[in-house]
Amino acid sequence: MTGGTGWPVLVARGVHTGISPLLMPHPVIEAEQIGRAMEAVQGGTPDGTTRVARISWLPGDWTLLSRTSPALDRHGRQVRDRGSRPVLVSEGLLVSGVTNPCTLAPDAQAALADTTRRAYLQFLSDERRYPAPAPSEPLPLHATRFDHETAPAEPDTPWFLPSRWFRPSAQPYPEPTTILLLTLQGTPKP
Numbered sequence: 463m464t465g466g467t468g469w470p471v472l473v474a475r476g477v478h479t480g481i482s483p484l485l486m487p488h489p490v491i492e493a494e495q496i497g498r499a500m501e502a503v504q505g506g507t508p509d510g511t512t513r514v515a516r517i518s519w520l521p522g523d524w525t526l527l528s529r530t531s532p533a534l535d536r537h538g539r540q541v542r543d544r545g546s547r548p549v550l551v552s553e554g555l556l557v558s559g560v561t562n563p564c565t566l567a568p569d570a571q572a573a574l575a576d577t578t579r580r581a582y583l584q585f586l587s588d589e590r591r592y593p594a595p596a597p598s599e600p601l602p603l604h605a606t607r608f609d610h611e612t613a614p615a616e617p618d619t620p621w622f623l624p625s626r627w628f629r630p631s632a633q634p635y636p637e638p639t640t641i642l643l644l645t646l647q648g649t650p651k652p
Contacts, residue, residue, distance in 0.1 A: 466559030466605065468570070468644065470577045470598040471503045471526070474533060474551040476589040477543050483595035485581050487556045491597060495519055503528040503554040514563055523561045528554030536583055553578040557644065560605065564642040573601055573646060602647040 469487030476482070483500050490499045498519050503526065506513045510531040517524035533541040533549040541549040555566065555574050566574065577598065585592040 466523075466557045466603055466644075468555040468557045468574075468601045468603050470574055470581075470601070471499060471528070471554040471556055472551065472578045472581050472598075473500050473503050473553075474582055474585065475543065475549050476585060477541065477549070479589045482585075482592070484585050484592065485578065485598040486595035487600075488597050489520060489558070490556065491595065493520055496595060499556070502526055504530060504552040506530045506552065508532070508550050514565075516561065517556070523559055525557045525560045525564060526554050527557070527564065527566060528552060533582060534579075535586065541586065551578070551582055555601070557603065560642060560644075562607075562642045564605070564644055567643050567645040569646045570601065570603065570644050603644045604647045605642040605644055608641050608643060 469489070470485050471487060471490075472485035473481060473483050481500070481504075483496050486496055486499060490496060502515065502517065505515075506529050508530045510529055512527055512529040514525060514527050517526050530550050530552040533551045535541050543549055553574065555570075557564065581596065
């Protein structure tokens, strides 16, 4: 099965500055929907749990995988603002051409984390001169279709819970729920 294209999204606060859009997909910038993208990517709880949501404010089929977690500096320490409050970052991947619940394979998670970490560290080095928002580079993705009950579990890799489509529960699902596993194009498929 073919996949879509994913664009990294990053919204964060700095030590000295307020909340800023640091990385935004070109389609979001072009559609002048930066405010909506910021709101959508920041919608999660600050525990690192990933959310999956369909996006209706861009034309076409779009899905956003996003999570909010503590910001870390170059040494892996929690970033704090001038008032000693913990700083949070909200990162995500806006995926075109996907309407099913989906999750990221470890290679795609690593590429997203690398991109957002580099952007955040560059922002921290000179907050006032960071070009906000910087356009993000697209990641070509491959999608493999699984049923919810047969999707492979990756050790130490949190699955994204597509709560918009179904509620995780202990009850058996009345019918299999299709999940797409998104990997970077060119990597071996599971």
